[in-house]
Amino acid sequence: MTVNHHLDELYGLPSFTFPGVGEERELPDPEAVAWRIGVDVYEPEEEWAQAFARFAGAVDLSRVRALIVGPWRDAYENSSKEVVDAIVAARDRFPALRALFLGDMTYEESEISWIAQSDVTPLLENFPGLRRFGVRGGSGLAFPPLRHERLESLVVETGGLAAEVVRGIAASDFPALEHLDLWLGSDWYGGDAEPADLQPVLDGTRLPSLRYLALRNSVVQDRIAEALAGAPVVARLDVLDLSMGTLSDEGAAALLAGQPLTHLRKLDLHHHFVGEELRTRLRETLEPAGVEVDLDDGGAESDEDEDGVHRYIAVAE
Template sequence: MGIWDRQEEYAGLPVFRFDLERLDPETVADLPALPAAGTAAWCVATREDEEPFGDVWDLFRTSVDTTEVTALLIGDWGAEYGSGEQDGSYPAPILAAAAESFPKLESLFFGEITAEESEISWILHEDISPIFRAFPGLRRFDVRGSAELAFEPIRSDELKVLRFESGGLPASVVESVVASDLPNLEHLDLWLGVNGYGGDVSMDDLAPVLSGERFPSLRHLGLENAERQDEIAAAVASAPVVARLESLSLARGMLTDAGAEALLSGQPLTHLRKLDLHHHFLTDAMMARLKEALPGVEIDLGKQGDPEGSYFYVHVAE
């Protein structure tokens, strides 16, 4: 699933959408019956210029036994994307205030908003720190969009998956991630994006992750969607953290033969279970070399761009 598609599954559960249609007494009788609370990943959403997110949220809480909910997606909350203004419905404090009603919540996707609803770089955030403080038991946390996104470094023994989907990830976000104490984090994805949409992460910012000094339990690392994907590949080629990874993703970016050559010339990658390079600008000859050099590794080389073209681009920017 990409940013153009609604999630059909999250945290191993089918997604059930609880949106503003539930507020309409004339149509609610024709909507699907609500499943048992613990059998679905619940997506709560409204739309821009429609009913306030808080109204849908309140109905959700009174309609569903939230004490059994383990997975939650916060979709479109009706903000004026790209305007620089929020309407008071930013879900982070709303969700945090209801924390006692969600004692079993383990997985949270914050900003499950498709490109049709809003371009990823127009999703306007605020401080998401209240979520981490209110839900110390989260094991998985996904965030889409990064405009004005901020949070304080966190400490959690429970968090295993942390993902940031972005068209331009600010260095301040990576700094907070690196400063966080997450001894059991196994899966980290950072969509770095492009400078034009706020992606100003430097190799120095990534150094504590690549050196292996942070996140001792890390088994998957994704440094994706980057215009400087070749430079990242070269750094990864000698990064100590790679030796303990099971999977590595440099997908969605502007990877060319130069970056792939750096990977092949660096430390062995034959221990990896999977190497994800999809959406790239590699030549056919380089793709063949990668497959030959890593015969036991599952390599995703889908979505090949024109390596001789005049325009390279990341998969997700605006």
């Protein structure tokens, strides 16, 4: 699977792409949409900062509630730093901004693991009113620990998430954070995080408001499941998402043998390698208690050759 479509919405607002050079489109009310600003990756008519400047000249930024950053020139080589700097420079003009997503690109624009990111924490440090923040792409991504009082949702989509980034997120103070979604990825693309890197989250010493935890798209999905089987944080979750990864019978058995999961509203395991017997046991254990168990895209056959069994995550390159 690849990322083959742009965001349809952000912060409950439909996405609207700001017109390119020479395009004539009627603009909606500033607060009515999530504004998407992007240029052609390969041969743009203008740089991203120029498109952003045109946007700032045409739209009342004081009323904008959601912003989606699309492609910038050569996004597979040029990092997002200039984009981050441009947005930060305009921070005083965005008093109503509540949601920001950085790197909304399809695989045709840049494969997810090629998107060149940077230190994205200035966007959080300079926008204390943000409620939702998301970023796509792990190459060059940095996330040193910080504190943000109002952030409610953090999403990091990658084909490989570095351990240093995971540790930075896990060490951050987000007292209002309810939704954490990390695509941990593959070591082929820099995804070298281990369950121990998430320990402050798993043991419940951080993120006191967390209700939705997604640790997914991982080649070590079984080990993550084993860590979560006894993790204190699980007891206060509504949704646990271990989807899109290489979860097998080993990880499913660990979940069943661990702490009760019957308090969950949903257990999302779609795209997995769990056999029929364990799938049945998961459903028979949890569904009578009212837990929605998503085991779609399951029973996938593992690739096997003389080097052993190979399982694949949903989104890598």
